[in-house]
Every structure is written in structure tokens, then in C-alpha cells.
Amino acid sequence: MRSSARRSGGRPDDDLRRAALRLTAQFTALVLILLAVVGGIVFAIVAKSVAESNERALVAATQIDSAQDAPNGTFVTIVDAHDGGQVMTAPGMPDDLLDTAALQSVAAGGGDVRSERTVDGRRYLLLTTSSTGDRNHDRVVQVALDEHESAEELTRLATALLIAAGVAAVLAFVAAYVMARRAIRPLAEALALQRRFVADASHELRTPLTLLSTRAQLLKRRGRSGLPDDVTASVEEIVTDTRALTEILDDLLIAADPRSVAEPTDVDVAEVADEAVALLRDDAHARGLALSRSGGADPVVVSGSRAALLRLVIALANNALDHARGTVDVDVTTAGTWAVLRVSDDGPGFSPEIAANAFERFASGRAAGSSEAEGSRHYGLGLSIVAEITRRHHGTVTIDRSAPGGAVVCSIPLAAPARGR
Structure with a gap:
């Protein structure tokens, strides 16, 4: 990246x-x-x-x-x-x-x-x-x-x-x-301060993340013969997670620094959705929720940043998991020249008040104090990140209130070679 x-x-x-x-x-x-x-x-x-x-x-x-x-x-x-x-x-x-x-x-x-x-x-x-x-x-x-x-x-x-x-x-x-x-x-002074923060964050975050990835890979090599299969599988998941975190960190740094421009590449949204579901499945299981991916198995290719799109799917899925009662579905399809990502849940849905400003930063539909009671603090940034990444990929994001539990739909133009599939 x-x-x-x-x-x-x-x-x-x-x-x-x-x-x-x-x-x-x-x-x-x-x-x-x-x-x-x-x-x-x-x-x-x-x-x-x-x-x-x-x-x-x-x-x-x-x-x-x-x-x-x-x-x-x-x-x-x-x-x-x-x-x-x-x-x-x-x-x-x-x-x-x-x-x-x-x-x-x-x-x-x-x-x-x-x-x-x-x-x-x-x-x-x-x-x-x-x-x-x-x-x-x-x-x-x-x-x-x-x-x-x-x-x-x-x-x-x-x-x-x-x-x-x-x-x-x-x-x-x-x-x-x-x-x-x-x-x-x-x-300009504020921008310079932001750039210094980005540089400091890059150094401070990448170093321990690199060490974590290295240790996980070493443990993976040593554990194939001496550790149980479930532990070996967990180590492999840690390696995959650290790799994804490194890509996400790089994408965050590029997005935060306007002097950096990421070269777009062909990205399979279906594959990214599968990876996001795999990363979040244990968390969903711990909450007693079923997280699944629907849609066809054919590639749905767009032009953009793979790490950014992974962040997008993770943010949508996390938002759905926070409100779902039992199930969350990540659906990837095509409609004409558009790749359509639809994340739905069986929760209470979006009220008109929440839907009006759902994509604004620090907007949250949770009741005050509920997040802290559950042991995690929420900042209301998930859907705003989704909106920003969608905009960077020349797409649109909307809320479908007609679905029983509510759904968020992202539409991104297909990559030129993939159009007409």
C-alpha cells in the first residue's frame, strides 16, 4: 500500500x-x-x-x-x-x-x-x-x-x-x-500541526504494529508442530489481522495528509467483504449475533484503495452489529455500472431524526451512557467514515429505511474492465 x-x-x-x-x-x-x-x-x-x-x-x-x-x-x-x-x-x-x-x-x-x-x-x-x-x-x-x-x-x-x-x-x-x-x-498552521501529528502517528503506531506482526509470524512458524490446532489457527488470524491493520494504518495516513495521493487499483469488493466478515465473525459470535455474507461469488471489481474499502465494510458491519438483535447481512451485488454494497440488520432501524444526520461526524443513535455501560465507548464516527470513503471512490451512500431493520447502501462505480459483467 x-x-x-x-x-x-x-x-x-x-x-x-x-x-x-x-x-x-x-x-x-x-x-x-x-x-x-x-x-x-x-x-x-x-x-x-x-x-x-x-x-x-x-x-x-x-x-x-x-x-x-x-x-x-x-x-x-x-x-x-x-x-x-x-x-x-x-x-x-x-x-x-x-x-x-x-x-x-x-x-x-x-x-x-x-x-x-x-x-x-x-x-x-x-x-x-x-x-x-x-x-x-x-x-x-x-x-x-x-x-x-x-x-x-x-x-x-x-x-x-x-x-x-x-x-x-x-x-x-x-x-x-x-x-x-x-x-x-x-x-496553514493548523494543517502543519495535522501533518506533524500524522507523521508522529505513523511512527508511533507502525513500530509496535510491525513488532506484533513479526512476533505473530515467528509464533506461527514455531507453533505448527508444538501447539494445538485451534491455537495455531488463532495465531494465523493474528497474522492476518496485523497485516490488515497495517494496510488500514497506511490508508488512514494517506487520507489524513492531503499531500499524499494513493494510486487506485482494481479491488474486488466481494473479496473485501469476505475478509471483513471473517475479521468480525468472532466478535459477532461473542455478542451472540450471526454475521453472514450474501450475494454472488463472482468478482465485483471497482477502482480504488483496498484498505479503504475494507475500512468501509468493517465500519458498516460494526455499526450493524451494534444495533442488531440477532443477524447482520453483508450483501454485494451489481446494478448496471455500479457495485452495490448493502449491510442490513434486524435491529430497530433508523428513526427519521437519526437518518437526517447519520453520516455526520460524532452523530450517534445510542442513548447517552449506554455505550459506557456495555464496556466500550462509541464516538459516532463509523458512518461518517463510510461517507468519506464512498466520496473518495466517487460513489454514493444512502439509508434504506424500507428494510425491516434498516440498511445502509453504498454504490461505487465499477472499474472500466468490469463494466457490463
């Missing part, structure tokens, strides 16, 4: 820096999104205001009496019917700006014509109309408004918004990084 784990990450300071940078990047991205939304709204409001201002300028220019009186950037062409259709144009009017087709259309009795033209790289907004104040449609006026200044105004606004967004993003990044470092530092 230890050979299948690899180390990831680096020093605590590097982890702290990476975490702070991730939070800073997320906060800065949020600020940029908000600035983009606000900037877009401001730009849209100003652009609409500019368009309305241009529209008012066009309409106002149709009321002037002389083309020479037009303001800068506005070119007026007047066709007066009283003067025999004389055409008056503003001085300096660019070539090809006059829209003669629009003038003819309005002069013939048509409605107002609005259009746009681009001349010499400048865009003009045109309005051709015969509605010119108190006159009786006896003249046609065409106004061309240069939109260059309006476009420059909008460009300056967009540039200012972009510069403000850039400055705000830099300030937000610096401020967020400083605050993130300060906020994460206590968590």
Missing part, C-alpha cells in the same frame, strides 16, 4: 502561497467581472445619451433659415420651393455627402429619411425632412451631422474605463493577496 502512494506539493510556505494566489485570482476575476458589468452599463448609458443628443442636434438644425448658420460639424442643405427650387448648401461641405435621392423623395411628398454616410473616413448622420417649423412643407432640408466628435467622446470614455479597470484589478490583486495570506495563515 505504501508503494502505491506518491507525494505531491512542497513546503508549507509553498502551499500557503499557492492557496493565497488561487483565492486572489478568484477575487480579482470577480472584481473584473463586476467592473465589466458596471462599465458596460455606464458605456451603454453614455452612448444612448450621445445618440439622443445627436438626434436633438439634427432636429434643431432643420429649423435654421440659412445653411451658413449651421454649427460646426453640421452641414445643412436647403431646397426652397419659393425660390424655384434653389439649393443652398453649407460652405465646406464634403463632396459626395449630399443625398440627392433622399431630397427628391421628400420633395415628392415622401416621409422623413434618415441615413448614414461615410465620407473621407468620417461617419455622418443624415436627416432629410420637409417639416421645418412653421413652414407649410414649402422647403426640404437635409442635415448632415459629423459623428466624429461623438465617436471620440465614446472612445475616450472606453479608454478611461479600461484604465480604471486595470488599476482597480491591480489594486484588488494586491489587497486580496495580502488579505488571503493573513486569512489562510491560521489554516
